Amino acid sequence: MAATIVYATGxxxxxxxxxxxxxxxxxxxxxxFASARVLRVAELDLIEREGFPxxxxxxxxxxxxxxxxxxxxxxxxxxxxxTRSGLTRLVDRIEAAGLVRREPVPGDRRGxxxxxxxxxxxxxxxxxxxxxRLIEREFGxxxxxxxxxxxxxxxxxxxxxxxxxxxx
Amino acid sequence: MAATIVYATGxxxxxxxxxxxxxxxxxxxxxxFASARVLRVAELDLIEREGFPxxxxxxxxxxxxxxxxxxxxxxxxxxxxxTRSGLTRLVDRIEAAGLVRREPVPGDRRGxxxxxxxxxxxxxxxxxxxxxRLIEREFGxxxxxxxxxxxxxxxxxxxxxxxxxxxx
DNA sequence: TAACAGTCGCTGTCTTGTCAACTACTGTTA
DNA sequence: TAACAGTAGTTGACAAGACAGCGACTGTTA
Numbered sequence: 001m002a003a004t005i006v007y008a009t010g011x012x013x014x015x016x017x018x019x020x021x022x023x024x025x026x027x028x029x030x031x032x033f034a035s036a037r038v039l040r041v042a043e044l045d046l047i048e049r050e051g052f053p054x055x056x057x058x059x060x061x062x063x064x065x066x067x068x069x070x071x072x073x074x075x076x077x078x079x080x081x082x083t084r085s086g087l088t089r090l091v092d093r094i095e096a097a098g099l100v101r102r103e104p105v106p107g108d109r110r111g112x113x114x115x116x117x118x119x120x121x122x123x124x125x126x127x128x129x130x131x132x133r134l135i136e137r138e139f140g141x142x143x144x145x146x147x148x149x150x151x152x153x154x155x156x157x158x159x160x161x162x163x164x165x166x167x168x
Numbered sequence: 169m170a171a172t173i174v175y176a177t178g179x180x181x182x183x184x185x186x187x188x189x190x191x192x193x194x195x196x197x198x199x200x201f202a203s204a205r206v207l208r209v210a211e212l213d214l215i216e217r218e219g220f221p222x223x224x225x226x227x228x229x230x231x232x233x234x235x236x237x238x239x240x241x242x243x244x245x246x247x248x249x250x251t252r253s254g255l256t257r258l259v260d261r262i263e264a265a266g267l268v269r270r271e272p273v274p275g276d277r278r279g280x281x282x283x284x285x286x287x288x289x290x291x292x293x294x295x296x297x298x299x300x301r302l303i304e305r306e307f308g309x310x311x312x313x314x315x316x317x318x319x320x321x322x323x324x325x326x327x328x329x330x331x332x333x334x335x336x
Numbered sequence: 337t338a339a340c341a342g343t344c345g346c347t348g349t350c351t352t353g354t355c356a357a358c359t360a361c362t363g364t365t366a
Numbered sequence: 367t368a369a370c371a372g373t374a375g376t377t378g379a380c381a382a383g384a385c386a387g388c389g390a391c392t393g394t395t396a
Contacts, residue, residue, distance in 0.1 A: 024308035027316040028206075030323025031307075035203040036249065037326050038196075055352090073375060081204065086353050088376055093352090110361045110374040139199075140192035147322035148195040154315035155198025158205055223382090241345060254383045256346055261382090278344040278391045 031155070038138045045134050050127045056094050057131060059087075060124040063100065063116040070115035072105060099123055199323070206306045213302050218295045224262050225299060227255075228292040231268070231284045238283035240273060267291055 043054050050057075062079050063069050073091070077084050091114055094100045099120035105111035116124065143151065211222050218225075230247050231237050241259070245252055259282055262268045267288035273279035284292065311319065 023313060024304060024311065024316050026320035026324065027311065028303060028307050029327055030320055031199050031202050033327040034199050034323045040249075081208075083354060084375070085355075089353070112375065135196060136192060139196050142325055143192065143195065143322050145191060147318070148192050150315070150318040151322050152194035152198055154311050154319050155202045156194065157310055159197055159201040251384060252345070253385075257382070276392075280345065
């Protein structure tokens with residue numbers, strides 16, 4: 001969450017013809033800005049309200065959705081955009097805050113199972129509800145039902161077919 | 169570029185009714201995934217091809233678009249999502265690579281003007297063309313013209329009205 | 337023209353994440 | 367059952383930003 005605006009300068013459409021005036025330009029710019037803007041607000045809101053960043057909520061939500069509220073590090077890695085070592089550190093912090101706990105995996109002494117504590121579940125519920133409310137306010141309300149439908153359909157392929165994006 | 173999936177778990181629509189089954193859910197998920205996916209690919213591609221990250225291209229593109237290819241630190245800050253100190257360091261690195269140069273501002277000895285070097289302009293042009301090509305391949309081609317139009321219209325407000333997002 | 341609040345950019349220090357290398361364990365092969 | 371390639375997770379060293387506070391300069395006020 002830092003830069004990556006590039007095309008999204010303050011320029012008006014067709015201002016500089018050597019710049020991307022392409023068909024997709026405005027759509028891409030919209031996607032870029034919408035996600036950056038909403039995420040930035042969501043991050044600030046969560047930190048202010050709960051005292052932890054979106055990355056924590058992300059991990060906790062993954063655990064919440066998992067059977068018995070637990071996952072192995074490896075599974076957590078697959079479900080997130082973190083590297084293994086990044087996750088180790090992230091889980092360290094959440095664990096230090098008491099929202100998550102590491103347990104041995106029965107039958108595989110190499111493994112670690114990360115489990116949501118009861119306090120973790122409580123904080124998750126609280127945070128998640130508020131978070132959804134915020135996304136609704138910052139994103140949901142700004143589009144009409146028809147627009148939601150159109151955007152959802154147009155962009156569905158980005159989360160449906162896992163690997164197809166970077167073919168070639 | 170790390171986490172923030174949360175709702176975007178591998179769950180099917182309506183799988184868990186306590187989870188956001190709201191109207192905006194799929195649209196937001198699409199926006200989130202599209203930007204994360206495309207940006208990740210773009211970052212890797214740029215580093216492999218040019219040896220520098222998107223943040224550099226971002227700064228260089230801002231300078232490219234500016235009069236005489238130069239901007240003050242302050243102006244650069246306004247046009248990006250960086251903090252002042254973050255920019256100082258970022259410009260340090262780009263300058264060390266010879267793509268950008270710091271100059272005094274005539275008439276204000278506090279100020280610094282950051283200018284694209286000729287090498288910087290050359291690398292920018294090269295990188296930018298390839299970057300656009302990539303965005304087209306990873307994003308542009310995956311939508312029909314009608315879909316581009318619909319997405320662009322639905323999300324236009326996120327980059328049009330600067331401050332209105334978090335009015336609450 | 338002296339005082340002083342405001343602006344400009346940089347620096348010290350901390351946080352967060354990555355990469356590469358490491359230890360511990362597993363399961364297959366001989 | 368010894369050897370050994372593969373897997374799980376952690377650790378050390380480093381990169382990149384954020385924040386708070388600094389020194390240098392500006393421009394207005396008295």
